[in-house]
Each structure stands twice: as C-alpha cells, then as structure tokens.
Amino acid sequence: MDVSFVGGPTPQRGVGIVAPFDFALDRELWRWVPDDVSLHVTRTPFVPVEVSLDLARLVSEHETLTEAVRALSAVSPEVVAYACTSGSFVGGGVGERAMAAAMSRAGEMPALTTSGALLHALHELGVRRIAVVTPYTKSVTDSLEEYLAEGGMEVCGRSYLGLTREIWRVSYREVVRMAHEATEGSPDALFISCTNLPTFDMIPQLEAELRMPVLSANQVTIWDALRRIGKEAVGPYQALLDPAARRGPAAMGGVPDPAQPPAPPAFAGSAFAADPDTAVSEAGETPFPDEPLGPA
Template sequence: MTAESAGCESTAGSGHPRVPDLFVTGNIPVPPGIPLGPDPMAGIGVVVPYDMSLDRELWRWTPSDASLFLTRTPDELLPVTMEMVEKISDKELVRTTAQSLRSVHASCFAYACTSGSFVRGLGGERDIVDAMKSAGAPEAVTTSGAILEALAHLDIHRVAIATPYDEPITTRFEAFLNEAGIEVVGAAYLNLRLDIRVVPYYRTAELVRAADTAEAEAIVIACTNLPTYDLITPLEADIGKPVISANQATMWAALNRCGLGAVGPGQRLLAIAEALESDGISPPTGTLRAVE
C-alpha cells in the first residue's frame, strides 16, 4: 500500500509518510483497536523540602485520574532543626521553587511540609499559600492548612500530636494549632534530626499511643517525611478515634480542590468525606483563622 493510498503523504525526498493534518485534528475516524484518550488528568504540583523522600506515599493517596508533579527546594544539607525549618519555609524560596511547576498546568499546588507551614504561625501559612499563587498556582494549600481543614471537616477541637521532631519544633506546632483554636491535650515526639523517612511503623504506633489521652478527639501525626499510609487504619481501630497524618491531609485537601477524592481504604477522614459527598455535601476548603 502506498503512502497516498493509506491517506498519508510522502515527505519529499525522504520516502517517509507524513501524517496528514486531518488526522492530527481528529477529523477522520479512529482506526479499530485504537483507544480514545488519553483521559483528562487533574494535575497537582507539589513543593517539598529537599530531604523529602516519600514521593511514593503521596502517590498511594492519588486516584488514577490525577497526576503529581513534585519539585524540591534547594539542598541545604541541614539536619531537621529550627534553622532548617525556617530556611525551607521562606516565602520567596517557596515562590521561586513553585515557579518550576508553571508549565505543567496543574490545577492546584501543595506545599507538602508540616513544620515549614506552621513555623511562622497562621500568618506564615497564609504567606506560603500566597507565594504559590503568585508563582502561578490556580489553587494552593499547605500541609498545616490541610490539617486544620481536616480537623474542621471532622468537627474536632481537641487533639494529641505525635511528631518526629525535637521539642522546640513540636512546641511550635502546638502553638500553631492553639492559634487556630485547636486545643492540644497530649503530645509526644521522637527528637529526630535525621532519617525520619526510615522510622518503622511500630515506632510511630508507639509514639501515637504515648501522645494519646482520654481528652483527645483525634491524633495528628506531623511531618510529610514520616511514613504513615499503612498505619492509619489499624491505629484508628486500635485507639478508637481518627488519626490524621500530614501526607494524608495534604493529599485529601489538594485532591478536594481538584474535585477528586483521596484513596485510603478504611481511613476515617476519607470515609467521612466520601459519605458526605454521597449526600451532596462538599468538604470545606480554606485555612482556618485564629479564634478571636
């Protein structure tokens, strides 16, 4: 069959057929066996600290009709201390890092770092959201803002916090939650400055149990570099209350802004969101503000 009889034109002198413009514009029938597509895909641009290594965990919460585009802040080679947290949360640094995501046409940007988004209080969290929007984000959310949204969604006002950080950073997280009107009634921390990404599930489970109190309505696990995906459901069954992790809340809030639900079988935050959506009720969006 010649190129002409196949509906293609030969490129002069090359002997190779050129696909006609009609095929490119979709004005001729699709041949049998060729699927329509690709399907439309929601995109989420994710700004993470230079040491964040749980990309795969974020993907586990991501449905098949969404894609993640991750970018990292410049490497500082610092341990997880207040100095490091303040560097990675600089709003100008966040803005310039987020600019690398402009060309992927994401529907939402997420700053996936708990400590970086709470270290300067509610005002600092808003500054990071604004920095991502100034870099081209149509919608933007931070991990700490997502945690506040998750607590509001579950109507929770008293929590226990479990962190891998040292005491000063953990205390700053408590202050952030208090500023937002959330009472912290229990806390435990691992005092780690390195290798948070390799903390085993059993150690995190011990941390959560140490933080929990009878007054706590839920447990919040901080740090997007602390693995939690497979731990949430069994922990919730064990302690009988919601467990909200940093990565879970981040993906739930970001996907919500794209009109999608996160994937996490048995996780209470996601199950309640699905139940509300089936009743035609949308989850709340927007960071909580300080209680006057």
C-alpha cells in the first residue's frame, strides 16, 4: 500500500524519563500516555547495591541526573521527569527541589521528580491525611513518611514489604492486601510508592473498594509531566485523572471534587452499591491476577 501521500507520521510531543538502572516497568508508564506523546526513557548507571537509602542516594546524585538529562536532550523532549520515588524523597523537600532544579538547568526545560509530583497530586485532590503502601524496608518507608510530613501531610497508616531487590515481581494481590491493611485508619487517600511496583490495573478497583483516591508513583509522575506540557494522562476511572471518578467511589471517603455538587453513591445496584465491605468479587476474593506485570 502506498502511504507516501500521508506526509509522514503524526507529530509527537516528547516527555523525557530518567529511571533507575533496575526499572522494569517501561510499558506501564506508556499506558497513561496519549497517542500523540512519546516517552524517551534513559537509565542511571548500574551500581551493585540493593534497594536501600544508600541506593536511593546513589541513583539521585546531581551529576548522574544531569548526564542523563543531557543525553535525553538529543531528542528534544518538552519536559523531563525523574521516575524514582525513593531517590527523590531521600533528601527531603530541599533535596527534591534541588534535583528538579539541577535537571532543569541541564536540559533547559521543565523538570520534575516522582516525589514532587506526589505532593502536587495530593494538593490537587485536597488530601491531608494519607496512608502509604511501599515495597521498601522500614528505614526507606520511614524516610517517605518524613518527606510527606515535611510537605504538610499526616501519614495515618502504612504497610511495607521490606524488599531489597526485584520489586517489579510483586503481585497485584499482595499490593491489594497491603492497601487494605494500611487504610484501616480511614485516611483521605492511599499512595502506593515505588515506580518499580505495578499498579495501573488495580487503581480503579481499589478506589471502589476503599472509597478514596488511590495514587501510585508511576501515575503521579506521568500525570505531572503531561500537565506541564498541556496534556492529560489517560487511564480508566482514576480520581487523579478523571473528575467524574472523584464524584464516584473515590469521593465517598471524604475528598469530593469541590467544584461539583454532591452525587449519589456510584455503582448503584452493583456489588459496590451500599456496603464498602462487599467490594469484592462474588467468590470473596479481590479480582486481581496472582502474577505481576513486568519481565520474568
């Protein structure tokens, strides 16, 4: 078929992504991206250190980030994001802002980090009390809590796995279990930390079950990067992305969209209609696969 008359491929907007060397979820990032945007992904150099505060500091050194951004500059992205939660909160709020500034100078473009994007998302939703789920050790999870507290957030529940490697192998079922454990204190929202933890498919279901917004590291990173260039992230019925979702199950936990009038409970007549405790499948299990996303 002769396609020469078309004049070339559709013009693309570019988003640069700097990821840690062990990042395994490139395809998950793409699922939030509209068709006219391309992600340009590069990785930090390998270091033989397990997931820890030490690793978070190593992969977020300014020299490492600026070299990665300069490499991305060759394809002229409009914005660049550092897609690493622990690497961007390990230095606290001052450290996070310094990383973003260093990246912006290196590429002469807007820059952001996952942890900075998280605070922007929480403010967007009007959240003050948050529960966190992490795959990290206690020390790394404590550092996340400190960062959130510095940003004006109260952490009122948490659950963590204590992993130091191969986080991308964690199953949806395990994350769902931790989500329910962490939110027993009725927070305003839940944050699932780590860009190497698969979350895309579980967010709508968890929002329906927990009756609150559910944010994840990859979700907030792409959401913030796209809005910097006037684009919107795509995804099925997620409170951060869809105002209608804020008036549905996610609003029932006390964080409705202030610009909209109250709405009746969503999913009337369904398994989620009246009782949050019924928000499971008829078989009594959360309908997520046992196997994780990402490479084997």
